[in-house]
Amino acid sequence: MSRVSNGNIVAGIACGMGAGALWGLVFLAPEVMRGFSPLQQAVGRYLAYGLLSALLIAPRWRSLAARMTPRLLWALAWLALAGNLFYYVLLASAVQMGGIAMTSLVVGFLPVAVTIIGSREAGALPLRQLAPSLLLCVAGALCIGWQAVVMPGPGPVATRLIGFLCAVGALASWTAFAIGNNHWLRRMGDMPAQDWNLLIGLATGAQALLFLPVVLVVGLGDHDAAAWGRFAAVSFAVALLASIVGNMLWNRMSRLLPLTMVGQMILFETGFALLYGFAWEQRLPTLLEGAAFALVILSVVTCIAAHRRPVPADAAIAA
Structure with missing residues (x-):
C-alpha cells in the first residue's frame, strides 16, 4: 500500500487550514448582505469570480484553449454549478434562515460522505481504521441538527427547518463537487492547480x-x-479571497493528501466560520454548538493520526 509522506501531510494540512480560514468568510457574507437575496448574492459573487479569472488567465489562454475538449468543458460546467452557484444559493439561504453556526456545522458533515467514498479508492485506508473519526463527526452533526430543529431559537421553527434542509442540500452539492474536483485534478495532473481553478471561475x-x-x-x-x-x-472580496486564493490552496492540498483525508480538511472551514459567526453575533457558542465544534475537531485529529500510523499488512490487503 502506498503511503503519504509526512512532509506532504504537513504541507497539505497547512493549505487546508488556509483555505478554511478564507472559505469561512463565505458564511459571513450572507449576513453582511442580508438585504439581498441568495440568488443576487451568488450572481454578484460569481460574476466577480469570472471577471477576476478572465484577467488572471488571459496570458495563458491560448495554450489552455487548445486543451478544451467537449468532455472537459462538460466537467467544468457541472463542477462550476455544483461547487459554486447551486451550492452558494443553498448556503446563503441556510445562513439567512437558520444562522451561521447551524449552516457551517451541517456543511462540516462533508468528511463523512467524502471519506466513505474515498475509502473505495486503491491504496486508501480501510473504513475500520477511520471509524473513530467518522463517529466523532456524526456525533457533532447530530448535536447541531438537534439544536437547529428541536431547541428554541430565533425565528419560526418552520423557517429554521427549511434553513436546515437548505444546509443539507448545500452539503450534498459540495460533496459532489469535492469528489469530482479531486478526480479531475488528478486526471489533469500536468495542469497547474491555479489554472484549473481559473477555468472553473470562467465557467462559473x-x-x-x-x-x-x-x-x-x-x-x-x-x-x-x-x-x-x-x-x-x-462580492469582489469574497471572489478574490475565497474563490481565487482559497480555491488555489484547496487544489494544492488535494494533490498532496489522499481523498479520505481531503474531506476532513473541510472542518477547518467549519471552525473558522463558527469563529466569524460568533464574533459577528457577539455571543458565545451554546452547549450543543460547543460540543459539536469539539467533536469535529477531534474528528480531524483522529483522521490525521490514522494516516500517520503504519498500516498493518493485512489491512493493506483488505483495502
Missing part, C-alpha cells in the same frame, strides 16, 4: 451571466447607493 462566471436576466426579472429590490457599494465590495 458564464453561468452567472445566464442567471443575470432572472435576477433582473425578479427585481433588484429597494437599495440605496451605499448598500450597492457594500454589495459590490463584499
Whole structure:
C-alpha cells in the first residue's frame, strides 16, 4: 500500500487550514448582505469570480484553449454549478434562515460522505481504521441538527427547518463537487492547480451571466447607493479571497493528501466560520454548538493520526 509522506501531510494540512480560514468568510457574507437575496448574492459573487479569472488567465489562454475538449468543458460546467452557484444559493439561504453556526456545522458533515467514498479508492485506508473519526463527526452533526430543529431559537421553527434542509442540500452539492474536483485534478495532473481553478471561475462566471436576466426579472429590490457599494465590495472580496486564493490552496492540498483525508480538511472551514459567526453575533457558542465544534475537531485529529500510523499488512490487503 502506498503511503503519504509526512512532509506532504504537513504541507497539505497547512493549505487546508488556509483555505478554511478564507472559505469561512463565505458564511459571513450572507449576513453582511442580508438585504439581498441568495440568488443576487451568488450572481454578484460569481460574476466577480469570472471577471477576476478572465484577467488572471488571459496570458495563458491560448495554450489552455487548445486543451478544451467537449468532455472537459462538460466537467467544468457541472463542477462550476455544483461547487459554486447551486451550492452558494443553498448556503446563503441556510445562513439567512437558520444562522451561521447551524449552516457551517451541517456543511462540516462533508468528511463523512467524502471519506466513505474515498475509502473505495486503491491504496486508501480501510473504513475500520477511520471509524473513530467518522463517529466523532456524526456525533457533532447530530448535536447541531438537534439544536437547529428541536431547541428554541430565533425565528419560526418552520423557517429554521427549511434553513436546515437548505444546509443539507448545500452539503450534498459540495460533496459532489469535492469528489469530482479531486478526480479531475488528478486526471489533469500536468495542469497547474491555479489554472484549473481559473477555468472553473470562467465557467462559473458564464453561468452567472445566464442567471443575470432572472435576477433582473425578479427585481433588484429597494437599495440605496451605499448598500450597492457594500454589495459590490463584499462580492469582489469574497471572489478574490475565497474563490481565487482559497480555491488555489484547496487544489494544492488535494494533490498532496489522499481523498479520505481531503474531506476532513473541510472542518477547518467549519471552525473558522463558527469563529466569524460568533464574533459577528457577539455571543458565545451554546452547549450543543460547543460540543459539536469539539467533536469535529477531534474528528480531524483522529483522521490525521490514522494516516500517520503504519498500516498493518493485512489491512493493506483488505483495502
